[in-house]
Amino acid sequence: MATQVKEKKPLHLANKMNIKKGDTVLIITGKDRGKEGVVSRALPQVNKVIVEGLNVVKKHVKPQGQTRQGGVIEKAMPLQVSNVMLKCTECKEPTRVSRERRPLGQDQKLRPVRVCKKCHKVIEDRTRS
Ligand SMILES: [Zn+2]
Structure with missing residues (x-):
């Protein structure tokens, strides 16, 4: 019997993470618990x-x-995403996020965004400018 190799998923099938490069996160477990940092990758x-x-x-x-x-x-x-919490760019609190479509930009087109569950404001995406 062939041994199962844990393969990396192709990028288009990868889980959508709510954390992106440039986000500030709070570590919630492990030796760096309570520390904050910026996601570099x-x-x-x-x-x-x-x-x-x-x-x-x-x-x-x-x-x-x-x-x-x-x-x-x-x-x-690398850290598991479940071990970090995203810090909201608006209320500066560690929070969970929901995904919504909101009008954004000059044309006010509906775009998928991450929304803070605490202050309900759009979390800034630093990879998009
Ligand atoms: Zn917030």
Whole structure:
């Protein structure tokens, strides 16, 4: 019997995450609980995000040849999206979001947006400008 390989989903089938690059998030579990950071990368295929400067692990690397120096490097590891909460850009509170279509921009066209469940305002999407 073939062993099941856990494959990454293709991007168009990936789960829609409510957290995007540039968002400020609050870590709610783990060693960095209570800390805040900015998402430097969203990984929707694995439901994870990389938060700048958080969930950092120290890696000891051996020197390899002349190209790589040995020593300790710090690397931000991906966090499960369920372990972070998005901070609203309006009320600055950690919140859950709902998805709605609201008129946005100069033409007031209905666009899918994330809405804060606390203040019901549109959460700014820093990847869109
Ligand atoms: Zn809010």
